[in-house]
Amino acid sequence: AAMREEVIDKKKTVCTYCGVGCSFDVWTKGRKILKVEPHPHSPANGISTCVKGKFGWDYVNSEERLTKPLIRREDHFEEVDWDEAISYVAQRFSEIKKEKGSDHLAFISSSKATNEESYLMQKLSRQVIGTNNVDNCSRYCQAPATMGLFRTVGYGGDSGSISDIAEAKLVLTVGSNTAESHPVLASKIKRSQKLFGHKLYVFDLRKHEMAKRADRFFQPKPGTDLVWLSAITKYILDQGWHDQTFLQEWVNGLEDYRSSLEPFTLEYASDMTGISAEELKDLAEEVAHAESVAICWAMGVTQHVRGSDTSTAISNLLLITGNYGKPGTGAYPLRGHNNVQGCSDFGSMPNFFPGYEKVTENDVRKRYEAAWKVVLPEEIGMDNHEMIEAIHKGELSSMYVMGEDTGVVDANINYVTAAFEKLDFFVVQDLFLTKTAEYADVVLPASPSLEKEGTFTNTERRIQRLYQSFPPLEGTNPDWKIIQLIAKEMGHDWGYTHPSEIMEEAASLAPLFAGVSYERLEGYQSLQWPVAVDGTDQPLLFTEGFPFEDGKARLYPVDFELTHDTDEEYDLHVNNGRLLEHFHEGNMTYKSEGITRKTPRAFIEISEDLAEERGLKEGAKVKLISRTGEAVGHVTVTDRVKGKEIFIPLNDNGELSINLLTDNRVDKDSNTPAYKEIAVKMKVLKKK
Ligand code: SF4
Structure with a gap:
């Protein structure tokens, strides 16, 4: 050694x-x-x-890594060895399954873990426990985008590669702080803008770096993206600027869709969004006539009550203008976590097996039943949001959360942690004793990516291998091994000796990954799904039609209703997002000293107007009060936000945690929390 x-x-x-x-x-x-x-x-x-x-x-x-499994004894944790921890978990899971039924257990996969680990988590849930109650954090972010794309074009992933975004003559980013949240992708857009004169139009509440660099920047009123999107689509159709050949050959539902657009006149849109009718006309013309258009979007679109519908409106616009299936075109929901795409792809979803095949379809279920030698549940399971509700109702007794700080990142955390307290048995698997782990009955110490092998899938559906840099820290185990130990203890000896064998099984069962193998992913090689048996992958989707029976996409009508709820009392709108240096609640990035020195804490960003109105100076201390909770922090005054809009970065898990303010409202079609629709009032604690 x-x-x-x-x-x-x-x-x-x-x-x-x-x-x-x-x-x-x-x-x-x-x-x-x-x-x-x-x-x-x-x-x-x-x-x-x-x-x-x-x-x-x-x-x-980090010194803070967990290196021993922990079991709760009354009011404290006791360190135990792995055998004891695993047999205790298996025993409690079995008891709850027997006494209350399989659907009293639920599983959350980690989008920081590998594809193989997501595959095993859903296998544990479905095969060993017998429930479809398995989900992952795409429920907090891009599930609405997936929904919008499924409805219209049939695949819930980015329709091309990052290189297509760089090739697009016109890029629209909507509700995405791309330069800070997806920095390397943003730099490719900036490069194309600078070198080749490609155009960048940014739509956001906040004038961040990307907005400052944009050829045009639009600041629509909160929650109204659906309106300007639908209005310019209508205007394009009215002017006859739509791509008639493409629509005829590849798209269904034009007439119904056209009549659904009736309410979206320029006058209505400009009234709702604050973007003038002239600007909207210009915009429609630019989008209709650009040689290729790619639209990127993120949480600023999805985390709303109308998140799925707004994502649908984006896809409708792309269809009307024929911007699918050609280089430099398409829809790009920018995935947040390294493997949030893969975590869903590999089946940690209550309605899908790996590769987005429905749990309700008999043929599909039969295939898995034959392979796994059990009878599988037919009904769709609970998603993350429904799990928390079910605990409060006494319908869910046990959860197993892998690599997610649910008690910090889910909306309305006071409500979420109150649910944790009601669980009969709660297992948390993580690198650190997170806030969520503090509520657990058993904590299992996991290993991070550098200590294991596996694959991640990025935002462009690209599957890539990771190699182990050094063995797991003593006392810890990679997630796939831990899940496998629990399964074995419960009578299912899977016998995987390497993650490649897990991928082999997934590829043999899920047609989307049929040709994926570790050999084909050797070194810097990668594959973008769908991958055919012969190993052919598809960097650009829809070149030969859409994955529906008739090969045609579908225009999907959506309507609009304003859902954010500022009023006279709760008069300020809170937006939230990432900073360049930190990742989400900061459990990982705060462990890097250099990063922490540069951006030590979160802040409350307010406009110059608001500062003046309330007599606040830089550094003033305020309390924000929403209808569900309160948060406290220091103010910074910038020109990035306007009027009564406030921005708070996500990297705080203390008294400025954004989810002390969020509530239980969700996207109506996907149950993604409406994190971006918070109304608050402000109490000044210290003007400074
Ligand atoms: Fe690349 Fe990682 Fe930075 Fe994302 S966070 S742009 S994956 S280096």
Whole structure:
């Protein structure tokens, strides 16, 4: 072992932060991480990375890593060995299954974990426990985008590659702070703008870096994107600027859709959004006549009561203008976590097996029943939102949460943690004793990506391998091994010796991944699903039609209703999002000293107008009170927000945690929390 410490090792990995999926070599000596070196053949990023991918790795060797399983004894945790922890979990799961039924248990996969681990979590849930109650954090973010795309074009992923976004003559970003949330992808857009004169139009509440660089920047009123999208689509149709050949050949439902657009006149749209009719006309003309259009969107669209409908409106616009199936075109919901795409792809969803095949379809279920030698549940399970509700109603008794700080990141956390307290048995698997883990009955110490093998799938549906840089920290285990231990203890000996065998099984069962194998993913090679048996993948979707029976896409009518609820008392609208340096609640990035020094804490960003109105100076301390909770923090005054809009970054899990303010409202079609529709009033604590 001493010899080994001396040797410098170099292993390829994939970034464990955002969905861009940058890959690079990690240089190590023993457990020491020496540097991160991108490789010219890194498919998503070439030689670029951002600050998180380059410097955000200190969490791996943090002193705060858990190294022993913990079992709750009355009011404290006791360290136990793995055998005891696993047999206790298996015993309690079995008891609850027997006494209350399989549907009293629920499972949350991690979008930080690998595809293989997501596959095993849903297998544990379905095969061993016998329930479809399994979900993942795409429920908090892009589930509405997936819904909007499923309805219209049939696949819930990005329709092309990052290179298509770079090739698009016109890029629209809607509700996306791309430069901070997806930095390397943003740099490709900026590069095309600078070198080739491609156009960038940004739509957001907040004038962030991307907005400042945009050729045109629009600041619609909160929650009204659906309106301007539908209005310009209508105007394009009215002017006869739509792509008639494309529509005729590839799209169904034009006439119904056209009449559904009637309410979306320019006057109505400009009234609702605050964008003038003239600007909307211009915009319609630009979009209709651009040679290729790609639309990127993120949480600013999805985390609303109308998140699925707004995503649908984006896809409708792309269909009307023929912007699918050609290089430089398409729909790009930008995935948040490194593997939030893959976590859904590999079946950790209450309604889908791996590869988006429905649990309600007999043929599909039969295939899995034959492979897994059990009878599988026929009914759709609970999603994350329904799980929390079910606990409060006494209909769910046990949860197993892998790698997610649910008690911080779910909306209305006071309500969520109150639910945790009602659980009979709660298992949390993580690197650290997170806020969520504090409520657990058993805590299982997991290993991060650098300590294991597996695959991640980035925002462009690209499956990439990661290689182990060094063995798991003593006392910890990779998630796939832990899940497998629990399954075995419950009588299902899966016997995987390497994640490649898990992928082999997934590929044999899910047609979407039929040709995926570790050999085909060797080194910097990658595959973008769907992958045929012969290994052919599809960087650009819909070149030969859409995955519906008749090969045609569908225009899907949507209507509009204003759902955010500021009023005289709760007069301020709170928006929230990421900062460049931090990732979400900061459980990982705060462990890097350099990053923490640069951006030590979250803040409350207010406009100059609001500062003046309330007599607030930079650094003033205020309390924000929503209809469900309160948060406290210090004010920063900027020109990035306007009027009565406030922005709070996500990286606080203390008294400025955004989810102290959010409530139980959700997207009506996907149950994604409406995180971006918070009304608050402000109480000044110290003017400064
Ligand atoms: Fe990681 Fe995203 Fe930064 Fe790339 S852009 S290094 S994937 S956080």
